[in-house]
Amino acid sequence: MREMVKMIVVLTVLSCLSGGVLAALKNSTQDRIDSQILKFVKGPAIEKILPKASNDPVSDRFEIKIDGKEKNFFVGIYEGKPKAVAFETKAGGYGGEMGVMVAFNINTDKIKGVSVTTHNETPGVGARVETAEDFKNQFAGLDISADPKVKKDGGSIIPISGATFTSRGVCAAVGKAAETYKELQSQIKEKVKTFTK
Amino acid sequence: MAKSISQEFVKGLWEEIPPFRLVLGLCPTLAVTKTVEDGLGMGLATTFVLVCSNLLVSILRNIIPPKIRIACFIIIIATFVTVVELVSQAFAYRLYMSLGIFIPLIVVNCIVLGRAEAFASKNGPVLSVADGLGIGIGFTLSLGALGAIREVLGSGTFWGNPVFGASFEPFTFMVEAPGAFVCLGLMLCIMNMLGKK
Numbered sequence: 001m002r003e004m005v006k007m008i009v010v011l012t013v014l015s016c017l018s019g020g021v022l023a024a025l026k027n028s029t030q031d032r033i034d035s036q037i038l039k040f041v042k043g044p045a046i047e048k049i050l051p052k053a054s055n056d057p058v059s060d061r062f063e064i065k066i067d068g069k070e071k072n073f074f075v076g077i078y079e080g081k082p083k084a085v086a087f088e089t090k091a092g093g094y095g096g097e098m099g100v101m102v103a104f105n106i107n108t109d110k111i112k113g114v115s116v117t118t119h120n121e122t123p124g125v126g127a128r129v130e131t132a133e134d135f136k137n138q139f140a141g142l143d144i145s146a147d148p149k150v151k152k153d154g155g156s157i158i159p160i161s162g163a164t165f166t167s168r169g170v171c172a173a174v175g176k177a178a179e180t181y182k183e184l185q186s187q188i189k190e191k192v193k194t195f196t197k
Numbered sequence: 198m199a200k201s202i203s204q205e206f207v208k209g210l211w212e213e214i215p216p217f218r219l220v221l222g223l224c225p226t227l228a229v230t231k232t233v234e235d236g237l238g239m240g241l242a243t244t245f246v247l248v249c250s251n252l253l254v255s256i257l258r259n260i261i262p263p264k265i266r267i268a269c270f271i272i273i274i275a276t277f278v279t280v281v282e283l284v285s286q287a288f289a290y291r292l293y294m295s296l297g298i299f300i301p302l303i304v305v306n307c308i309v310l311g312r313a314e315a316f317a318s319k320n321g322p323v324l325s326v327a328d329g330l331g332i333g334i335g336f337t338l339s340l341g342a343l344g345a346i347r348e349v350l351g352s353g354t355f356w357g358n359p360v361f362g363a364s365f366e367p368f369t370f371m372v373e374a375p376g377a378f379v380c381l382g383l384m385l386c387i388m389n390m391l392g393k394k
Contacts, residue, residue, distance in 0.1 A: 003262065003264075006262055007262045007264060007265050010260060010261060010262060010265070010269065011265055011268060011269065011272075014269055014272050014273070015272055018272050018273070018275070018276040021276060021280075022276060022279050022280070022283075025279075025280060025283050025284075026283060029283050029284065029286070029287040032287040032288070033283070033286045033287050036286065036287060036290040037290075039290070040290045040291065040294065
């Protein structure tokens with residue numbers, strides 16, 4: 001009996017200590033990890049869809065609370081004026097959740113560009129979404145009310161061949177982003193104005 | 198048991214150098230040695246976990262009840278692995294991205310649990326740290342060597358810098374999985390030849 005108690009006590013104490021230490025470490029590194037992710041994962045994706053912006057969109061960003069969660073919006077400045085805003089949405093692909101960064105032109109309210117930040121798609125099949133510029137370019141210029149769909153689902157987007165699920169996921173993410181943009185349009189435009197220099 | 202600290206340290210470098218002599222820890226050995234940098238990074242991460250878990254296990258060796266020792270070791274090891282994961286995410290994000298899933302997989306690395314069970318649970322803290330450090334550095338060097346061979350032949354670079362002229366056609370087989378097996382096999386063969394005399 002005493003041995004039993006000892007086993008339980010030792011294991012419990014050890015687990016609690018481990019949990020405590022890790023929670024503390026997680027808390028103290030969270031900010032740095034977030035900024036590293038912004039720099040290495042979202043940075044390159046933003047650069048692709050906001051090319052030649054005269055500012056650094058990763059640092060010129062603002063937050064809006066959506067359903068209690070802060071969402072980052074990245075501002076692209078062209079010719080001295082903020083002209084585009086980009087943010088990330090998530091949707092399911094073939095191998096789990098994909099992160100898709102979508103940029104909108106705030107003057108014309110049209111999609112400016114789409115790029116993928118994180119994904120778990122099959123290498124050589126769905127993972128081609130990273131480099132399939134022809135596929136992603138189809139979204140540029142679409143109106144925010146045009147719900148993008150692949151051809152098989154009655155839309156106009158030509159999917160990456162052999163990767164219909166991935167393509168559907170990107171469409172869904174873009175659709176979601178357009179939805180969010182439509183909802184927050186006035187708020188976004190208000191905030192973007194503050195970046196005029 | 199009468200071995201000195203330096204003997205415990207040195208044995209990990211040659212006599213019991215993990216992937217070649219003990220043929221343990223092959224999962225990271227094969228998977229992440231595509232470049233020297235990844236190999237060394239993985240080795241250092243494992244060394245850190247090995248030294249810390251050896252130290253803690255040997256300090257707690259009289260408190261941990263024998264029946265649940267493996268469970269306790271795993272908690273200790275998993276804690277340090279998570280520490281490595283968070284710290285590398287915060288301070289070496291590029292390395293974290295290229296090592297990916299293999300950082301959490303250090304938990305199931307036979308070397309770490311093997312040293313805790315076979316050595317640290319029977320010896321004092323100082324000897325255990327020496328043992329962990331030796332084995333860890335041996336592991337790091339092995340991964341570095343494998344990484345160097347595979348990177349030079351497979352991509353024609355060393356630490357990211359090209360070593361051959363522009364006319365060099367990379368032997369891509371070496372950076373793929375079968376190349377890892379062939380390379381490890383040849384290294385084992387050479388080590389055995391040297392060891393026999």
